[in-house]
Amino acid sequence: MRAHIVHRLTYCYDAPITLGEHRLCLKPRGHGFQRLLDHSLSVLPEPCQRRELLAASGDEILRLGFLGSTDQLCFEANSRVETRPAPPLDSCFNGMEPPLPYPRGQLNQDLLGALEGWLPNGQHEPSAIDLTQEALMGSNQQTLAFLNQLIELIQDRVKYTQRHAGPAWPAGRTLRERIGSCRDLAMLMVTCCRVVGLPARFVSGYQLLDPAPEQYDLHAWAEVYLPGAGWRGFDPSAGSEVNERYVVLATSSKPELTAAVSGSFSGPANTSSDLSWSISVDEEPANTSAPKQTLQAA
Structure with missing residues (x-):
């Protein structure tokens, strides 16, 4: 089975804040019974530093550093994945x-x-x-x-x-x-x-x-x-x-290390943040074309 998955996350802050380092688990697994055909990630504001690393589990993790202040943080991960059944x-x-x-x-x-x-x-x-x-x-x-x-x-x-x-x-x-x-x-x-x-x-x-x-x-x-x-x-x-209808992003003995996005920010006292997200899936079964499914949540 092939699928194109777009995962968007937007954090809105009620005051200008400074972003600390962020850790991302948004890149699907590319080995075993799952093949990563294509992956891209856009981030706003643009990070000043991107560091890829291979976690203990074998998953590809991304760490981001930021400069300056912002009142919004946006991620959009585009991934095309092919999965196959595991042997009985x-x-x-x-x-x-x-x-x-x-x-x-x-x-x-x-x-x-x-x-x-x-x-x-x-x-x-x-x-x-x-x-x-x-x-x-x-x-x-x-x-x-x-x-x-x-x-x-x-x-x-x-x-x-x-x-x-x-x-x-x-x-x-x-x-x-x-x-x-x-x-x-x-x-x-x-x-x-x-x-x-x-x-x-x-x-x-x-x-x-x-x-x-x-x-x-x-x-x-x-x-x-x-x-x-x-x-x-x-x-x-x-x-x-x-x-084969499951797509792995991250694995760990510690569940907190599989969070899609984790990080910190600093700003005025009592600054709050609000998260909205959407996940859209364009599924491509073998020899069959499927309509795009776009699902929103806020």
């Missing part, structure tokens, strides 16, 4: 599906950071451990059955809701509130996978729904490292494995 997981294991819990010592050392718990002592939250054990018991300790059972339990215990502001909640809060956004459910799945020795990380990107929703927004899901199959995406909000 059954075929990746060739009859050697790893049982769970997966032995930590058999993992590549590079993956250990994707196993850490979120509590100050590095442990996992008790409520997440309980949910994981329930999924494990219902799956006969088989990896694929565990992942399916875990997603079913998350959907049964937590009601999905949209929440545009604020960081991803820790697993314990999501289970306690019994309600959560896509990023909250993603963090819950990441935590539970880590409990059984499966490295997992948070993903930010786009889900290109068919039919298109009234309003597009960024989406979040989980990627789990499965020995024999590598990093594979799972979306507990949708209740399924990720397919």
Whole structure:
């Protein structure tokens, strides 16, 4: 599947301000089951410095520096992406599906950071451990059955809701509130996978729904490292494995590092900012022309 995605963000300030450094995760992944055909980014005011970097996750991140004052900051990312289905997981294991819990010592050392718990002592939250054990018991300790059972339990215990502001909640809060956004459910799945020795990380990107929703927004899901199959995406909000209708922007063991835009500003006391955004998608299925879908949000 091919898609042209235009992502616009505009920050308006009620007084002239000075912009600090900004970090952008707006460039889609260009490897694996996703190919980046073209990408451009326009920024107003024009930054005085652009620094590209390769993050620990392998994603391309951009840091921007600014001079002078402004009352507005605008970004427009234009990306053309081609995605393809991943091989069926059954075929990746060739009859050697790893049982769970997966032995930590058999993992590549590079993956250990994707196993850490979120509590100050590095442990996992008790409520997440309980949910994981329930999924494990219902799956006969088989990896694929565990992942399916875990997603079913998350959907049964937590009601999905949209929440545009604020960081991803820790697993314990999501289970306690019994309600959560896509990023909250993603963090819950990441935590539970880590409990059984499966490295997992948070993903930010786009889900290109068919039919298109009234309003597009960024989406979040989980990627789990499965020995024999590598990093594979799972979306507990949708209740399924990720397919070619998902476009990855950024991944990290820390969800805050996948924010589309993060940065700082300084100005008069009590200066406020207002964000508006729009995401438009021009989808190009094979041998089929699709009309442009333009969705606005403010």
